[in-house]
Amino acid sequence: MDDKILTADKATAELISKAKNDGVETVWDRQQIMKAPCGFGEKGLCCRLCAMGPCRISPTPGKGAQKGLCGATADVIVSRNLARMVAAGTSAHSDHGRSIAHVLHMASKDGNYTVKDERKLLEVAKRLGIETENKDMFDLAHEVAEYALNEYGKPFGKLTIPPSVPEQRRKLWEKLDIVPRAIDREVVAIMHSTHMGCMADAESLITMSLRTALADGYGGSYMGTEISDILFGTPVARSTEANLGVLEHNAVNIILHGHEPALSEMIVLAADDAELLKLVKEVGAEGINVTGMCCTGNEVMMRHGVKIAGNFLQQELAVITGAVEAVVVDVQCIFPALPELAEAYHTKFITTSPKARITGATHIEFDEATAYESAKNIVREAILNYKNRNKEKVFIPGSKNHATVGFSNRTIINHLDKVVNSHIDPTGTFKPLADCLTSGVLRGAVGVVGCNNPKKVHDQSMIEIIKTMIANDIIVVATGCAAQAAAKAGLLSKDARRLAGKGLATVCELVDIPPVLHMGSCVDISRIMELVGEVAKLLGVDNCDLPVVGIAPEWMSEKAVAIGHYVVASGIDTWLGITPPIMGSEEVVDILTNRIEEMVGAKFFIEEDPMKASRQMIERIELKRRRLDKKM
Ligand code: SF4
Ligand code: WCC
Ligand code: FE2
Numbered sequence: 001m002d003d004k005i006l007t008a009d010k011a012t013a014e015l016i017s018k019a020k021n022d023g024v025e026t027v028w029d030r031q032q033i034m035k036a037p038c039g040f041g042e043k044g045l046c047c048r049l050c051a052m053g054p055c056r057i058s059p060t061p062g063k064g065a066q067k068g069l070c071g072a073t074a075d076v077i078v079s080r081n082l083a084r085m086v087a088a089g090t091s092a093h094s095d096h097g098r099s100i101a102h103v104l105h106m107a108s109k110d111g112n113y114t115v116k117d118e119r120k121l122l123e124v125a126k127r128l129g130i131e132t133e134n135k136d137m138f139d140l141a142h143e144v145a146e147y148a149l150n151e152y153g154k155p156f157g158k159l160t161i162p163p164s165v166p167e168q169r170r171k172l173w174e175k176l177d178i179v180p181r182a183i184d185r186e187v188v189a190i191m192h193s194t195h196m197g198c199m200a201d202a203e204s205l206i207t208m209s210l211r212t213a214l215a216d217g218y219g220g221s222y223m224g225t226e227i228s229d230i231l232f233g234t235p236v237a238r239s240t241e242a243n244l245g246v247l248e249h250n251a252v253n254i255i256l257h258g259h260e261p262a263l264s265e266m267i268v269l270a271a272d273d274a275e276l277l278k279l280v281k282e283v284g285a286e287g288i289n290v291t292g293m294c295c296t297g298n299e300v301m302m303r304h305g306v307k308i309a310g311n312f313l314q315q316e317l318a319v320i321t322g323a324v325e326a327v328v329v330d331v332q333c334i335f336p337a338l339p340e341l342a343e344a345y346h347t348k349f350i351t352t353s354p355k356a357r358i359t360g361a362t363h364i365e366f367d368e369a370t371a372y373e374s375a376k377n378i379v380r381e382a383i384l385n386y387k388n389r390n391k392e393k394v395f396i397p398g399s400k401n402h403a404t405v406g407f408s409n410r411t412i413i414n415h416l417d418k419v420v421n422s423h424i425d426p427t428g429t430f431k432p433l434a435d436c437l438t439s440g441v442l443r444g445a446v447g448v449v450g451c452n453n454p455k456k457v458h459d460q461s462m463i464e465i466i467k468t469m470i471a472n473d474i475i476v477v478a479t480g481c482a483a484q485a486a487a488k489a490g491l492l493s494k495d496a497r498r499l500a501g502k503g504l505a506t507v508c509e510l511v512d513i514p515p516v517l518h519m520g521s522c523v524d525i526s527r528i529m530e531l532v533g534e535v536a537k538l539l540g541v542d543n544c545d546l547p548v549v550g551i552a553p554e555w556m557s558e559k560a561v562a563i564g565h566y567v568v569a570s571g572i573d574t575w576l577g578i579t580p581p582i583m584g585s586e587e588v589v590d591i592l593t594n595r596i597e598e599m600v601g602a603k604f605f606i607e608e609d610p611m612k613a614s615r616q617m618i619e620r621i622e623l624k625r626r627r628l629d630k631k632m
Contacts, residue, residue, distance in 0.1 A: 007313070007458035009488055011244040011397035015317035018395050024344050026316045027335070031454050043584030044078035050196035059584055072200060078585035079202035080194040082561070086209040087190035089562030092332055093523050094183045094220025095355070096260055098152055100227045103262045103368055105145035107231060108138055112266070112371035115141050116233040124226050127163055141230065148223045152183045159183065159219050164533035168542040169571060173214070176599060178207060178569060180215035187212060202587050210569040210600070217529060217566030224523035228261050228299065235302035235406040235520065237415070237513075242487035244314065245400030246307035247323045251289035252280060254382045255309050255318050258330035259521065261299040263352055263366050264292065266375035267328060268300050276379055283386045288379065293318065294333045294481060295521035302406050302520050310488070311459070311481035312556075313452040319347045322393035326382035330366070331356045333451070333557065346388035348381055403492035407477070407517040409531055415511045430531065432511075434538045437547065438632060441503040443473045444621035447528050447567075448482045448516075450552030450560045453578050459485040461553035461577050461610040466491055468614040470515040473501035474621065477531070480522040482553065491516045525563055529570055541631060544571030544601030547624040549617050553577035553610060568602045573620055575605045575613050 006028050007013050019026050040046040040056040047068050048054035057074045058064030067073055072080075107113045115121055115137055125132050125140055128147050132140060151159060159180040161170055173179045180186045190212050193199035199208070229235075247253045254271070256264045270276065271288040280288055291309040292300050300306040309318050312333055318324055319341050326348040327338060339360030342349040351358050352366035352374075364381065366374045409430075416432040425431050436442040446469050452458050462485040469476050470491075478486050486492050491499070497508045500515040508515050519527045528550075536543045550567050552560050555578050567574045582588045589606075597603040607613040 005457055006454070008460035008463055009243070009399070009458060011310070011399040012314055012317060012458055014397045015244065015320050015395070019317070019320050022320065022344065022393070024320060024341055026320075027313065027337070027454050030337075042581055044081050044581035045074055045584035047072060047077045047080070049080065049194065057584065070196065075202040075585045075587040076200045078582050078588045079205040080199070082580070082582055082588065083190050083194050083205045083209045085558045085561040086213050086565050087187045089558035089560065090183075090212050090216035090220065091187045092559050093216045093224065093562065094152070094187070096331070096523060097220035097222075097224035097227070098149065099260055099262060100224055100231070101145045101148040104227050104231055105142055105149070106368060107141050112368070113231055113262075115230055117230050120226065120229045120234050124230060128160060144230070145227070148227060151219055151223070153185070154182045157181070159215060161218055162222060162530065164530040164537070165218065166533055166536045166542050169533070172600065173569070176207070178211040178214060180211050180219060183215045183219040186215040202585065203591060206588070206591050206596070209565050213562045213565030214569055216562045217526060217570065221523040222526040222529075225520070225526045229408070232261055232265050232303050234410050235408040236411050237404055237406045238305040239402060239404050240301055240305045240307050241400045242308035242310075242403050242484060243400040244310055244318060244321060244397050246289075246291050246309055247318075247321055247396045248289045249323070249394070249396060250286040252283075252285045252287070252383050252386045253324045254288065254290045254379065255293055255324055255327045256290060256296050256300065257293040257315055257327055258296045258334060259294070259332045260330050261296065262368055262371070263328070263330045263375070264296040264300045265303075266371045267379060268304055268306060270372065270375035270379045273376060273379070276376060276383060279380065279383050283383055285383070285386050288383070295523070296330065298480065298483065298518075298521040298524070302408070302518070305405070308484050308487055311452055311484035313454065313458045316341055319345055321396050322346070322390060323396050325385040325389065326350055326378070328352060328378055329356065332559070334358065345393065346385060346390060348385050350378055350381065352378065399488070401488055401490040401493065403487040403518065404494055404514050405487070405492060405518040407513070407519050409527055409534075412517065412531070415513055418512065419510050429538065430535050431538055434535045436507055437535070438539065438628070440625070441473070442475050442507060443503070443625065444547030444549070445475045445477065446548070446617060447525070447550040448476055448478045448486070448553065449480050449522070449525060449550065449563070450555040451481050451557055452485075453554045453556040455578055456554050456608070459488070459554075462486065463489045463491070464610040465551060465553055465614050466516055467499060468611070469617070470496070470500040470504055472618055473503040474618070475504055475507070476516040477519050477528055478516055479519050479524050479528070483518045486516050487518065492518055522559060522563070525567070529567075532570070532572065539632070541628065542571055542601065545624065545628055545631060547621040547628065549573045549575065549620055551575035551577065551613060551617065553613070564604065568596065568604060569600050571601045573602045573605065575607060575617060577608055577610065577613060579606050579608060
């Protein structure tokens, strides 16, 4: 590895050097060996959908193969590949939502899972049209769970769209025929239509992708969020810390990595178990330090203040600290490299989900029916492993930063209510926020979301963009690994107000919030969609009329592609900081970055340079402001 700058994060840089000294490899080493990515794949021009191929189209128009054996053009191949990314991303979020719905279905008074937020249960039941009067709370919970599970496979009808979607938007979706049917059906529809010899029209494939993505955003992800809130509580503001410096020298360090809170919630509980704490004493440790990574980290951080060890590209580095007794994972965003790496240290790498078994891992299957016992077994393994820690191999970086997190919409409203003059305005709404936007105290809002990607300097784009936005009085909401980058950089602390423009700083002061609001995990982008929709409704406009944009500066996963599609379909312009594999088709690029705006009032922007992207976003926000002024 040469000495080119790989990360904006000091702890990360320190551990990359340690990896070198320890003689272990990381993603950046493998990137070097991989050299440049495959040019055909990078442009989306490789098709292996049938065994007459694989076929690849020449990236130079007019030169070399211009069609696959079946006659599929670049436009067809690129749009089919993209649609499959949307289907895969939607399936990941939605299967997560389904698991949580199953957990709600088994919730009971004395069981492993109960209902922590009855108010939320009633709200969700109401929105689904379920009778709530005189019902036992658990009966109601099971009914909501069943309703949710039926949304996956109902044979007739359409997805129940949440009331936060403005009426104009809902009508537009109906007109475009992109209101999803059952969630699973939309995923299957794409798999079918992209099978060899089926759909061969780029525009139709993109339209299908929008419909499938909406099944994610307003179906699977939305339910993932709502049901997690019912089961584990709607997040409230709390303080925590972030970065690898949260690991402790004298405690049993456990890293929770993955996505679904059913597992991580139980581990957090089990880490307080009296019997296990006794065992901790016996092995000579001072306590159990549960920390999080990626979205499952976000889930328990939002609800319990569990500290964040790092984001996506730091998963290997956590092991390389030599201070981690167990990395416990469930599904998604987990490097298959981890078991081999863990071998080089004392770390136990524990898989728990039948959906994500990894060769070389210790598999302790997490069973929801006996969740607490399963969690205890997992934590016990970690504790027993403490004695194997080699103190000479340990390096815990000093970096960590303070963060205020937990901004669910209910929490945002509670904060806004502090400034409401209740003689004039009703409390309990986003009205003060809408007023700040229309008056121009806040110029706009931007969602900064998504992953890390070693194609870019780790965390750098996210931090630059967030800093530029808040300096320009644009409030930032963040989820996923982007929110963790912000936390590590200190941008989620109330102190970060000093980096904000005058308008935003004043708002932060008045309502006691940081300039960047951590709204949760990736499925919690549904919270952002709800927020945007409610503000639009208050102003009597559609989402696309608001000075609001979204960006995934360092995205890598198929889930991000699905998210991008439902955000654009919702009327919100979306920037991609990593070029998606579509550049092989002028037609697909033209639809996504141009013509789609005529359909849904928003489009994609592809811009890898964070400063250029920031300028474009500000321009767009100001343009929307001028248009909105005329409307109001
Ligand atoms: Fe080639 Fe067409 Fe088969 Fe794709 S579907 S591999 S382009 S023949
Ligand atoms: Ni969501 Fe991206 Fe992190 Fe995984 S956890 S790496 S999809 S942002
Ligand atoms: Fe995630």
